[in-house]
Amino acid sequence: MSTEPFDEWEEFMLFAHHYALIEAWNGGTSESSLQNGGLKDDPARLNPDDQMEAPDSEDNSSSFSCRPSKLPNKVSCRRFGASWELENGIVGHLGGLGKDCRLNTTDLYQLGHRPLRPRDAIPTLDTPCLCHTITSLGLGKALLAGGRTSPDAALAGCWFLSENSWRKVDDMPRPLYRHSAVAVILSSSPGVLVFGGRHTEGAGSDRWYLWSASNGWIEPRTPDVRPDARFSSTMVALSDQQGLLFGGLRADCTICYDLWKWTLSEHSGYFFLGFEDLSSIGDFQKQREMICRVGACSVQRNTSIVIAGGTGSNVFAQQHEIIEFFLDFEGQKLRLWPLRRSQGVERMCLVGHSMLSTEQFLAIVGGGVTCFSFGSYWNQCSYVLDLANDTELRKGEENHQEQILKVIPQHCMANDAGRSTDEIIAKISKVPRCRVETARQFDRKILESRPFVLEGLNLGACTDKWTLDILRTKIGEDRKVCSLHAACDSMAHLIR
């Protein structure tokens, strides 16, 4: 007996959160077991606010206004894609699951008030992927690592984006998806630190991998006491060589309720990772269910960390979906406060989403869920969170209802290196003709991704039946049937 490969953890948890137990009976004599303290004293029930209220939420809760930007038609709805900052105020959102298929394209967004200018398109990837990571390394460079196609097909491939083109670089030591990645600095050059993730067979990874352009992938030395294997955890950098790790799901479906500080160091040409277990800092144990999530996004903002979405063992109250916390290492304190949406701000789906911080904004793109057998929900908007408490900024924005987040139109890339987009000249070439005998031959032709004419096929009775008279009757004399497809790159993808 085989089981279907499964990778819908957040949806599974959301589904379980909505499990209801209903009791009904006839007659008046029966007494409900629910009334007699059966479930009444159960701590993990009905009112999540009671247990999740932050201690100083009274004085420190911030509210954010959120500007939804409705996605225009040509921008894809995506879930489990990855986003990164290309440069100040410009972000890309790549891959993920689209409405019809897995995606290998990138949408570009601009945040801020500058005039919108088109840019060269980010080239499509060879393989569509989801649950991958893209880490910005500054100066327009980024590393795309891992991901998967189907849940039992993890990818090890990595691609480096530079000068607006992808260059294949070293494969990860093992194919991984749902891993975490942050940018670090090693020996004064940028690198990417990867932790956790899920293997093709479903097991969680507890390995740490470090990538740099000069060394490829290496495994830093780690001590025996270190974080458990897990995937979809939250990792954030606090500085060039230090950061936090928390949350995530183990292969046995238990959530990791822990908080670690990692420190990367270099000595005599070797790299080391040190870990500090912060699970007894301040009120962490009381707050752990709010902080430790599965599939949450996080960004560092000034001195605090914002966590958005993901799922936990209990339903998050609406106002706790996005929270901010601050760690005071000196005083061994943890302060946490919910970021409440201000009035009139719609709720967004915070699963399969991606969040970044750029300029003074936080942007949330993508997101959506599938409720098994009942259909999918997609965020139809991208969201800009304005966390500024500065009244001057607020006042300024009231005056112009301008979109802060805009989609950047992408120029098609020139086919030949060195030619600018103004110089593309259409070439007429003959479409090759061929015969195929087997399904395998047909598949190989498809992989070539070039147009071809198939000769000698048995198309059935239509070759005799479809006379001009029949076609005239069925289609009509006036009907014009002509379809022209133009593609920007040689891969000629028609599905968008």
Next chain:
Amino acid sequence: MQFVDVDYPELIERKCSVIRETPQLRQLINPSLGLDRVKTDSEIRLKSEQYLAIACDLQDLTRLESALWSEIDLTNSLILFTAEVSLTYMETPAADALITWTSQFDHGKW
């Protein structure tokens, strides 16, 4: 106490096959009827002291009722109804009809 299992004919047949082919389950359930795989139109596919497998689409309440009555004295029984991954997948009118049907029993409970 008897556990009455109601499901679509294809699914209940599959379940009965598993019971028939698994020695531990056969021993546990110890069916008096349905041990042999006999093609039958009868709704009762497997019967034992503590387990009854009924093949019936839950939208067909007449059939369900007659199948149950043929084996159980419904008026003098305490009945606990449970539904898991069944009602939610039915069309609302059919699910409503089923729930209404269950409410006719004086000693019924969900």
